[in-house]
Amino acid sequence: MKRRQSPSVRRGAPLAATILALLAGWGPSLAEPPPSPALSRGRALYESRCGGCHSLDAHRVGPLHRGLMGRQAGRVPHFDYSAALRASAVMWSASTLETWLRDPEALIPGQQMNYSVGSAEDRRLIIQYLGAATHDSPP
Numbered sequence: 001m002k003r004r005q006s007p008s009v010r011r012g013a014p015l016a017a018t019i020l021a022l023l024a025g026w027g028p029s030l031a032e033p034p035p036s037p038a039l040s041r042g043r044a045l046y047e048s049r050c051g052g053c054h055s056l057d058a059h060r061v062g063p064l065h066r067g068l069m070g071r072q073a074g075r076v077p078h079f080d081y082s083a084a085l086r087a088s089a090v091m092w093s094a095s096t097l098e099t100w101l102r103d104p105e106a107l108i109p110g111q112q113m114n115y116s117v118g119s120a121e122d123r124r125l126i127i128q129y130l131g132a133a134t135h136d137s138p139p
Contacts, residue, residue: 035132042129045122053115056133062113068092069134073108084110097127 035043053061063079071092074085088108090096099107101117117123 038125039129039132042125042127042132045126046129049115049117049122049126053113065130065133067134068097068130069094082110082112084108084112094127094131097130098123101126 050062050065054063054065056064056066058064059076059079063076063081069092073088073090073092073096074081085108090100090108096107101123102120103116104111104113117126
């Protein structure tokens, strides 16, 4: 004789599957702490100061930024860099980004980014955010 499940057991199946998926590491991590206030501020600054031309995961007027730290300038595939950036030997680090955001022309003469970040604190927070995004996987 075939046993019938009660409606309450059938309704609990999606909840049980969700709990198992979370325990198996699928979906958002319950152990992952929320971003620090500094990273949240860095993200907001990145979006307001850089987001008009850049994003982490797609080319816009400027190239994508995911994985920026440790990458050589002018080398992201499928982006048309200026000759100055293509010829550059600059490797992106906190130090080179500090110079770049303060005065791009001082770091790579002939580049085409007509924007700088005047505040040292804003530059620090943007660089900290980009450093964290370097280690993240795309969504």
